[in-house]
Amino acid sequence: MKKQFLSLTAGMTLLALVSACNSSKTADTMNDSSMMDTSVVDTTMATENGVKVGGAMMVPSKNIVENALGSSDHTTLVAAVKAAGLVETLSGTGPFTVFAPTNEAFAKLPAGEVDNLLKPEMKKDLTNVLTYHVVAGSYKSSDLKNGMELATVQGQKIKLTEKNGEWWVNDAKIIIPDVISSNGVTYVIDGVLMPKK
Numbered sequence: 434m435k436k437q438f439l440s441l442t443a444g445m446t447l448l449a450l451v452s453a454c455n456s457s458k459t460a461d462t463m464n465d466s467s468m469m470d471t472s473v474v475d476t477t478m479a480t481e482n483g484v485k486v487g488g489a490m491m492v493p494s495k496n497i498v499e500n501a502l503g504s505s506d507h508t509t510l511v512a513a514v515k516a517a518g519l520v521e522t523l524s525g526t527g528p529f530t531v532f533a534p535t536n537e538a539f540a541k542l543p544a545g546e547v548d549n550l551l552k553p554e555m556k557k558d559l560t561n562v563l564t565y566h567v568v569a570g571s572y573k574s575s576d577l578k579n580g581m582e583l584a585t586v587q588g589q590k591i592k593l594t595e596k597n598g599e600w601w602v603n604d605a606k607i608i609i610p611d612v613i614s615s616n617g618v619t620y621v622i623d624g625v626l627m628p629k630k
Contacts, residue, residue, distance in 0.1 A: 484612045486621055487535075497531055497614045498524045506621070509539040509547060516551050517560040527616035528571035530583070532591070532602050534625045542625055561587055565628040571617050574600070574610040589628050602626065 483492035487504030498520055501507050510533055514520055523529065539547050550559045564587035572583070579595040591602050600607040605624030612619040 484609065486609055486612060491612045491614065491619070493613045493615060495614060496524050496616045497527070497529060497619055500612065500614050500619070501533065506535045506537075507533055509536045510534060513539075513547075513551065513559060513563060516553075517556060517563050519560065519563060523567070523616075525616065528569075529586075529617035530568040530570060530572040531617065531619045532566045532568075532605070532607075532622050532626060533612075533619050534566070534605070534622055535608075538605065538622060538624050561628060562625070565589060565591070565626050573613075573618055585628075587628055591626060 481490075481492040481494055483490045485491070486500075487506030489500075489503030489505070491500040491503070498511075498514065501511050501514070514523060523531070549555060550562065565585050567586040568583045568591070569586060577593050577595075577600060579593070581593045582590045583593070584590050594601045600610065602620070602622060603624075603626050605622040605626060607620045608623050609621035612621065
């Protein structure tokens, strides 16, 4: 009886050990498979770093126009760029530095001025205004110096000024700097830059 009890106890202990080993292997297998699943999920969910503008992520793999198309804050600018026939130019290799006025910036212009500029017969004037917002070359905020003047594609110069830690281009405040695209840099500004006549 004593021998039977001991062999039963030994058998149960052995069974417990085998079960523990099996559940440990199962747990290890589960851990391995869940780790594999996680890495697959991480890879598929990985997103490109960028800057959020107008509810959309502006990413370096897209060009300036492609990024602007996603911004709900730049629908007026996009319409103006299309009306002026500058989409192809600003989608080119560049590099460009673009000072991009928001819809609110355009709304500050005198009543009817935007609608007037978007008329087909005003294409030359519209192009003149828009190219005054574009500089050849890629200038990040780390490249800016107080009082620096940059020649625009339009031909006239714009001036960058630092006031109390904030940057301005002419009389427009830079509200989002360093939006990096594949063909340059965009600065979101709160005013429309108007060239001298």
